[in-house]
Amino acid sequence: xxxxxxxxxxxxxxxxxxxAADPAMAKALTQAKTxxxxxAWFAREQAHDAAVAGKLREITPPVGLREAxxxxxxxxxxxxxxATTAAVTTQRAWWAQPVWLAAAxxxxxxxxxxxxxxxxxxxxxxxxxxxxxxxxxxxLQKRGADVxxxxxxxxxxxxxxxxxxxxxxxxxxxxxxxxxxFKGQDVSLMCFERDGKEFHVFVARVDxxxxxxxxxxxxxxxxxxxGHVAATWADAKNRYVLVSDAKLDAVRQLL
Amino acid sequence: xxxxxxxxxVDEHYTSLYRFALSLARREADACDLVQQTFYxxxxxxxxxxxxxxxxxxxFTTLYREFLRGRRRDARxxxxxxxxxxxxxxxxxxxxxxxxxxxxxxxxxxxxxxETFRAPLTLFYLEDLSYLEIAEALDVPIGTVMSRLSRGxxxxxxxxxxxxxxxxxKVVSFxxxxxxxxx
Numbered sequence: 371x372x373x374x375x376x377x378x379x380x381x382x383x384x385x386x387x388x389x390a391a392d393p394a395m396a397k398a399l400t401q402a403k404t405x406x407x408x409x410a411w412f413a414r415e416q417a418h419d420a421a422v423a424g425k426l427r428e429i430t431p432p433v434g435l436r437e438a439x440x441x442x443x444x445x446x447x448x449x450x451x452x453a454t455t456a457a458v459t460t461q462r463a464w465w466a467q468p469v470w471l472a473a474a475x476x477x478x479x480x481x482x483x484x485x486x487x488x489x490x491x492x493x494x495x496x497x498x499x500x501x502x503x504x505x506x507x508x509x510l511q512k513r514g515a516d517v518x519x520x521x522x523x524x525x526x527x528x529x530x531x532x533x534x535x536x537x538x539x540x541x542x543x544x545x546x547x548x549x550x551x552f553k554g555q556d557v558s559l560m561c562f563e564r565d566g567k568e569f570h571v572f573v574a575r576v577d578x579x580x581x582x583x584x585x586x587x588x589x590x591x592x593x594x595x596x597g598h599v600a601a602t603w604a605d606a607k608n609r610y611v612l613v614s615d616a617k618l619d620a621v622r623q624l625l
Numbered sequence: 626x627x628x629x630x631x632x633x634x635v636d637e638h639y640t641s642l643y644r645f646a647l648s649l650a651r652r653e654a655d656a657c658d659l660v661q662q663t664f665y666x667x668x669x670x671x672x673x674x675x676x677x678x679x680x681x682x683x684x685f686t687t688l689y690r691e692f693l694r695g696r697r698r699d700a701r702x703x704x705x706x707x708x709x710x711x712x713x714x715x716x717x718x719x720x721x722x723x724x725x726x727x728x729x730x731x732x733x734x735x736x737x738x739x740e741t742f743r744a745p746l747t748l749f750y751l752e753d754l755s756y757l758e759i760a761e762a763l764d765v766p767i768g769t770v771m772s773r774l775s776r777g778x779x780x781x782x783x784x785x786x787x788x789x790x791x792x793x794x795k796v797v798s799f800x801x802x803x804x805x806x807x808x
Contacts, residue, residue: 381775382749382756389755414715421723422781423750426735428728431643435657439635442661443668509661511654 373408376401380412385420432513434545437563442507496579497591497602499552500572500611503559505596510546510561520547520560529558530573533605538624542569555579567616569624574609584609588625592618601625635664638684641751645685648747649692651736659695663688681753686762689744719782722789734784742777745770 376398383389383399390399402412493499512523521531529549542562550557555578562569576584584604591600594613599621601612614621639660646656666687667680723731738746748759760770 378771378775381778382771384749384752384755386752388752392755392757411715414717414720417720418715418723418782419750419778421720422731422735423752425723425726425728425731426644426747426750429644429647429732431640431660432653432657435643435660436635436639438657439639439661439664440632442665443631443635509658511658513654513657 371397371401373401373405373411376405376408377411377415380415383416385416385423433515434510434513434563437545438510438513441568442509444507493552496552496572496574496609497600497611500570500613501591501594501596501598501600503550503572504568504570504598504613508548508550508559511548513546515544517544517560520544523547524549524558524560529556530575530578530608531558532560532571532573532610533607535560535571536625539569539571542624552579564616567614567620569612569614569616569621572611572613576604576607576609579609588612590618590622631668634667634680638681639664641753642684642688644751645744645747646688646692647732648735648743649689649740659688659691662691666691682758682762685748685754686764689763715782719785722785726785726788730788731785734781734788737784737787738777738780742773742780745773746777746781749774 379395379398380402383395389395402408493502512520514520524547525531527549539562542564545561545563545568547558547560550559552574555574558573560571560573562571584602586603586605588601588603591602594600597615599614599616599618601621603610603625612621612625642660642663643656646659647653650656650659663684667684735743735747735750744763745759745765748754748762749756754762756770756774757767760767763770765773
């Protein structure tokens, strides 16, 4: 093996020594121990690789990503559960054989995934749309705990910005935000969390959605789809809908 | 898969997956979407499709495929691979250069590496997968992984040198560096 061949192989040797037991590396490693020039190259290569790997380990995911993943999985499990229930109640015949059941399960998974990704969220009223949107599950477009930064991002996307959120929102931990559309109108969504419960605030301009009956005093809607609680209110510029999986009392205290 | 098992899976791998996604997608929001989408696919496909011992490779593979699915392939990728091998020797001062840089600048340099080389290179530096597992995850032959690592490292060193020359080694927050890259 020439030194160039050995270098080629040793380029794939992880700096942490994770490949020490790999037989394919053994010959090149032995050569690096006996050939001074190759050994010196390998030492520098490993030091450089270790330095880069160390820097990469310093990068941490944004706050809220873990919670967003787990929340998304919960939403998808609900979808799966509905698909499974529908399959079980179907009359069993030749298609009840394991191979067809497996195929059906695969199709259900694909349909579930496709439905989750592609089907539009429905809702005639703004609050109905907001509950359905949360119940279906969604992804945040901007993550972070800094509410001011989230509002800046929403502003850059030309999304409606809340004039002022209720003071007790300061006790919540912001997860992130996204922009969406309801009946062709821009809607901003800001998401918060406290004690494992999520609070999603939808913001639309009052002249963009039907705001009849919306007042500064919040109106509460218990027992919504998926067991969610909703509250809706308005100010001079915006109409708001809060959707949460917390209990009604907790939502009342927040507003 | 039960909730505690899924949570454990997320806790074990989401950080490495995020770092991999960030090197590929370059934008924080896109990286987060890739990681979320990867775990979503895991959650919806259930535990019947995979052995949990292979979860790590499966997650990296799925994230990479989702990334490829989300954008058109770089037309230059093939021609880059046809280039002759780069200079493999490394000067001692290059190690010091990396040590003095902040993590964000190193990531920006990594993001400057052509994507064909960046994917295996990032997986290599994450140290979660062996070159054999990287080959499996990216669906390329083992020799190709080694070749891409070698060439990728050459590109990375050049990018690090450029970052240093441009005076970008000052300490900045990662988000700031990422924004600067996007600008």
